[in-house]
Amino acid sequence: MARTVRKSGMKEVPLSEVKDDLSRFLREAETQEIVITRHGKPAGVLIGFESEEDWFEYRLEHDPRFLRRIEQARSSLSAGRGIRLEDIEQE
Numbered sequence: 001m002a003r004t005v006r007k008s009g010m011k012e013v014p015l016s017e018v019k020d021d022l023s024r025f026l027r028e029a030e031t032q033e034i035v036i037t038r039h040g041k042p043a044g045v046l047i048g049f050e051s052e053e054d055w056f057e058y059r060l061e062h063d064p065r066f067l068r069r070i071e072q073a074r075s076s077l078s079a080g081r082g083i084r085l086e087d088i089e090q091e
Helices: 015-020 022-028 052-061 064-078
Strands: 011-014 034-038 041-046
Touching (some): 011 015, 015 022
16 A cells, blocks of 8 residues: 655645746655745645655545545444454455
8 A cells, every 4th residue: 555654744835936936846745745945935836756656645535536435334333233354354
């Protein structure tokens, strides 16, 4: 599975610097989130991906349809319907 935890914290960078050297900040964003500031205030976040698998996982984690399915499955399990993976016996 893809690595979703960043290696280090966040770095704040003014928008003017990002505009001047976007390629460098994209490389840096592979290992840490870059908070882009405008007039000293947070305006956005640059998130990089080390691989296509990281990109796919990010999209899945933010897909409202997928998140609804997860919530439905949890609700179903809480209501006593379904089988938990831990309860399945291996043959």
